Amino acid sequence: VKTIDEISSRLHSHWLVMEWTGRDHSSFTIRNPLGWLREHISCNLAVFSDSGVRYIREILVHVEPNEQDALVTTIAGRLATVHGAKLTFIRFVPDSAPMTQAQSEADYLDQARSLCEIPSDALIVRGPNKAVAIGNASAAYDLLVTAEVERQTFWGALRGTGSDKLTEAAG
Secondary structure (H helix, E strand, C coil): CHHHHHHHHHCCCCEEEEECCCCCCCCCCCCCHHHHHHHHCCCEEEEECCCCCCCCCEEEEECCCCCCHHHHHHHHHHHHHHHCCEEEEEEEEECCCCHHHHHHHHHHHHHHHHCCCCCEEEEEEEECCHHHHHHHHHCCCCEEECCCCCCCCHHHHHHCCHHHHHHHHCC
């Protein structure tokens, strides 16, 4: 993994794209090499899970309020332009949340969508579990674009981060 970091630095790479095969639940690993790479690499890292989709016509974009939402929005817009795809931005609201939180999430989606140069839709999903709700919604789309928003922790290495769980649940 350190070799990948060294090569990407030497080549002044802007992006590194890797396939994600999922967490290996049959083994116990304290150190997550992909987690190390996420923390140390000097370029953007795109990790994808290939589920056999041949054509990308519908893209679901999960944005979080952080410094990466503009990057996620820009990349999703570029992918949509290249593939002639339609964009839908998504946010999650827990079942127990008040309607004011749902409105706040809708407002955030409108802000994120305004960063994108192509027309897009907004989708708010509710449920008891974020990963499951977004994962279920993603089944109607060809591609889910999201960002890693959590720093790798000891417990995240053992149980998986929210992004790991979202990717596992995605259709």
